[in-house]
Amino acid sequence: MTAARNSAARNPLAALWWVPRGIIFGLMAFFIFGPLFNLLLWTVAEKWYFPYSLPLEYGFSSWAKVFAPxxxxxxxxxxxxxxxxxxxxxxxxxxxxxxxxxxxxxxxxxxxxxxxxxxxxxxxxxxxxxxxxxxxxxxxxxxxxxxxxxxxxxxxxxxxxxxxxxxxxxxxxxxxxxxxxxxxxxxxxxxxxxxxxxxxxxxxxxxxxxxxxxxxxxxxxxxxxxxxxxxxxxxxxxxxxxxxxxxxxxxxxxxxxxxxxxxxxxxxxxxxxxxxxxx
Structure with missing residues (x-):
């Protein structure tokens, strides 16, 4: 632990090794789960239009329409x-x-x-x-x-x-x-x-x-x-x-x-x- 701290103190850039990896994993999570989250939002959105980034009203009326006879x-x-x-x-x-x-x-x-x-x-x-x-x-x-x-x-x-x-x-x-x-x-x-x-x-x-x-x-x-x-x-x-x-x-x-x-x-x-x- 002490050796790692000393190494980071001598080379400050080594302590930032996690930054590019964090960015890459963050982008991967966004591209994978972002569309799924957007899909889930649309399933409960009652009113949603541009330029709002989130639905203005939520509800389940669309579910009732889907499963109606x-x-x-x-x-x-x-x-x-x-x-x-x-x-x-x-x-x-x-x-x-x-x-x-x-x-x-x-x-x-x-x-x-x-x-x-x-x-x-x-x-x-x-x-x-x-x-x-x-x-x-x-x-x-x-x-x-x-x-x-x-x-x-x-x-x-x-x-x-x-x-x-x-x-x-x-x-x-x-x-x-x-x-x-x-x-x-x-x-x-x-x-x-x-x-x-x-x-x-x-x-x-x-x-x-x-x-x-x-x-x-x-x-x-x-x-x-x-x-x-x-x-x-x-x-x-x-x-x-x-x-x-x-x-x-x-x-x-x-x-x-x-x-x-x-x-x-x-x-x-x-x-x-x-x-x-x-x-």
């Missing part, structure tokens, strides 16, 4: 949750056998198969969804929940298959072989040994798919609108109309589950699983 928020929230849950179910039904095969079997062109799941992310979403909407219109899927689910699954499979493959790869194959040696069949060994061990990774995969579906706008717009109302569509229409209170409340409804689920993912996804993603 004619507000559209409850219908949009219900549709978003139903579509997200169905997307998770379909994605996992496809990803679990695919991930297990990619992790356990010596498949030719395994790397190309994994890369193929990234194709939906490789092209501009707008052009892809315009053509999907045209095809779905011809087969009567446009403007339906199954149609929206299929579009969301095309993006959700990226997370589902890659994380499922990593989860199964992180499990020692000898555990499954030990179950087979004491008389369990292949399917029984998978259900009793491999699947429970892979459950945390699969749960994290499901959460990623759920959040991706919940926030998906472009596919929901071109395939679902105007018959299937979703929260991202409500957020877009209210923000475009200048109703920032309703838009902020809708954005908060989308933000809260994202924050909660990301904390859950952080607990489920271990380092051994993350190290095998893409391998």
């Amino acid at each position: 004619r507000g559209g928020a409850m219908e949009s929230l219900t549709n978003s949750l139903v579509v997200a849950l169905l997307t998770v179910v379909v994605s996992l039904l496809l990803a679990i056998p695919a991930g297990y095969a990619l992790a356990r079997l010596k498949l030719p062109f395994r790397g190309l198969i994994l890369l193929a799941f990234l194709i939906p992310q490789a092209f501009p979403n707008l052009t892809v969804y315009v053509n999907i909407a045209r095809i779905f219109y011809e087969i009567k899927l446009n403007g339906t929940i199954p149609g929206v689910v299929l579009v969301h699954v095309s993006h959700g499979l990226v997370y589902a298959v890659w994380i499922a493959t990593a989860a199964f790869s992180a499990i020692d194959v000898e555990l499954e072989q030990a179950a087979r040696n004491i008389g369990a069949g292949a399917f029984r060994a998978f259900l009793d040994v491999t699947l429970p061990l892979a459950a945390p990774g699969l749960m994290a995969s499901a959460i990623f798919v759920f959040l991706e579906s919940l926030d998906e706008f472009t596919g929901s717009y071109f395939v679902g609108a105007p018959d299937v109302n979703m929260l991202p569509l409500l957020l877009y229409t209210t923000a475009a109309g200048g109703n920032y209170q309703i838009a902020s409340i809708t954005a908060l409804l989308l933000l809260v589950p994202s924050l909660v689920f990301m904390l859950i993912v952080e607990r489920f996804l271990k380092a051994d699983v993350l190290s095998r993603v893409g391998h």
Whole structure:
């Protein structure tokens, strides 16, 4: 302690080392939490206009409008949750056998198969969804929940298959072989040994798919609108109309589950699983 004080006394600039770091961390906190604080203010602002930096009146009348029968928020929230849950179910039904095969079997062109799941992310979403909407219109899927689910699954499979493959790869194959040696069949060994061990990774995969579906706008717009109302569509229409209170409340409804689920993912996804993603 005395040596540090003597060093600071000899070199006054050394005592100011925390100033640039404090400025950097302060700016980072402002850019991260500033927009969130502004969002929260708009959710309770009754009257707020330039040049005032804070709302002139506070209240919850906008919340009542959002959740009123004619507000559209409850219908949009219900549709978003139903579509997200169905997307998770379909994605996992496809990803679990695919991930297990990619992790356990010596498949030719395994790397190309994994890369193929990234194709939906490789092209501009707008052009892809315009053509999907045209095809779905011809087969009567446009403007339906199954149609929206299929579009969301095309993006959700990226997370589902890659994380499922990593989860199964992180499990020692000898555990499954030990179950087979004491008389369990292949399917029984998978259900009793491999699947429970892979459950945390699969749960994290499901959460990623759920959040991706919940926030998906472009596919929901071109395939679902105007018959299937979703929260991202409500957020877009209210923000475009200048109703920032309703838009902020809708954005908060989308933000809260994202924050909660990301904390859950952080607990489920271990380092051994993350190290095998893409391998």
